Amino acid sequence: MNNRLVCFLFLIFCSSTQAQQVDIYSYYIPGLIDSTESGVMVDMLNKIKKSTQIDFKLKLLPTKRAQANFINKKIVGYFPELEENRPKSSCRTDSFMQKNIIAITRKGDPKVTSIKDLLGKRIGGVKGFSYGNLITKNSDITLSFVDNDKKNIKKLLSNRIDVIIGDTHSTINAINETASNAAIYYDLANPINVIDVFFIFQNTDKGQNFCKKVSSSIEELRKSGDLLHWFGYQ
Numbered sequence: 001m002n003n004r005l006v007c008f009l010f011l012i013f014c015s016s017t018q019a020q021q022v023d024i025y026s027y028y029i030p031g032l033i034d035s036t037e038s039g040v041m042v043d044m045l046n047k048i049k050k051s052t053q054i055d056f057k058l059k060l061l062p063t064k065r066a067q068a069n070f071i072n073k074k075i076v077g078y079f080p081e082l083e084e085n086r087p088k089s090s091c092r093t094d095s096f097m098q099k100n101i102i103a104i105t106r107k108g109d110p111k112v113t114s115i116k117d118l119l120g121k122r123i124g125g126v127k128g129f130s131y132g133n134l135i136t137k138n139s140d141i142t143l144s145f146v147d148n149d150k151k152n153i154k155k156l157l158s159n160r161i162d163v164i165i166g167d168t169h170s171t172i173n174a175i176n177e178t179a180s181n182a183a184i185y186y187d188l189a190n191p192i193n194v195i196d197v198f199f200i201f202q203n204t205d206k207g208q209n210f211c212k213k214v215s216s217s218i219e220e221l222r223k224s225g226d227l228l229h230w231f232g233y234q
Contacts (some may be wrong), residue, residue, distance in 0.1 A: 021055040022210070024199075025070075025078035027063045030170045032080075040230045041080065044096065047189060047226065051217040054210065062126045070200070077201035077210060084133045086200055091211040093199040094218045097231035100191035101131050104164040104171065106156060107185045112163050115141075115192050124152035124161040131165055132193040149174035157183055167193070168232075 026033050026041065030031065033039040036058045049056050069075045071087055082099065086092055101141035112118060115134055118141050125131060125143045135141055145160065146152055149171045152164045157180065164171065168188055175181060199214050201207035218227070227233045 011167050018055070021057055022076060022234070023059055025061055025066045025075050026080070027060055027066055029080075031173045032169055033060070033168055044221065044226070044230060045079075047221060048217045051220055054213060054215040061228050070202075073202060076207060077199060079199040080197045081200045082130050082132075082197060083232040084136075084195075089203050090200045091203045091207050093201075093211050094215040095196035095198045095220045095233075096221070096227055097233040098198045099130075099197050100168045100188070100193065101135070101165055101193035101196040102168060102171070102174070102186050102188060102191050104153075104156065104166060104184055104186045105162065106159075107183055109162070109185070111185065111187075112192065112233070113187070113190060117161060118163065118165070118192075121162040122160070124155055124164045126152065129166075130195070132195045134193055135165065150178055153178050153180050 024045070027030070030039070030040070031039065032041045034042075036042070042058065045056055045058060048054075066075070066078045066086065070078055070090070071218070080097075080099075081092070083092075105112055112121070115138070116172075118135070123143050123176065125145050126149055127145045128148060130136075136143070143165075146155070148154075149164070149166055152161065152166075153174060155161045156164055166172075166174075168191075172186075172188075175184060176187075200210070201210045201214075221227050222233075
């Protein structure tokens with residue numbers, strides 16, 4: 001066997017055993033994705049990479065740009081996403097967590113324990129944040145939006161809104177960072193809405209293959225208890 005043939009076979013072997021590298025996109029979510037290297041969802045992605053043998057390279061974009069680039073087929077996939085925002089032509093994985101939407105009020109004010117309780121209230125939300133169609137598509141509910149949770153906390157405590165709707169990760173982080181717990185009421189055990197969260201990929205042969213492999217990895221993480229540890233999801 002000559003040297004050229006040996007080199008050729010060696011290159012084939014290396015390419016077949018090397019993990020496939022794929023750019024996958026996400027966006028900044030305090031406590032979940034703080035950067036391309038830190039955050040609970042980044043820890044999850046690293047385990048998925050090992051399990052699937054797909055070398056996902058995480059890149060961050062603003063939420064709307066990631067969604068628009070996906071629709072325009074400029075990127076192969078991103079996470080996290082919800083059913084209400086998912087393009088019909090996309091392929092989605094199994095859910096890896098559920099997004100619990102909670103209501104935050106001032107202590108001493110009437111508690112908001114259901115979507116129905118939002119009616120007639122001045123409600124604060126965050127631009128680009130998803131709360132589920134049961135809330136955002138309800139014609140009897142009016143939301144006012146700001147850039148981040150901290151601004152809503154300031155508005156709530158100054159009596160400019162009656163309730164904040166948020167999640168159990170980024171919104172609670174903002175409450176803790178602003179040391180507002182003493183003046184605020186919320187119930188983590190009783191969300192007013194629950195939404196599945198997952199990865200989406202292009203609905204191509206390659207994208208469907210990614211969906212299948214990532215879903216299998218998510219199931220492994222569910223069985224191992226990692227999803228419960230990270231997101232309280234079983």
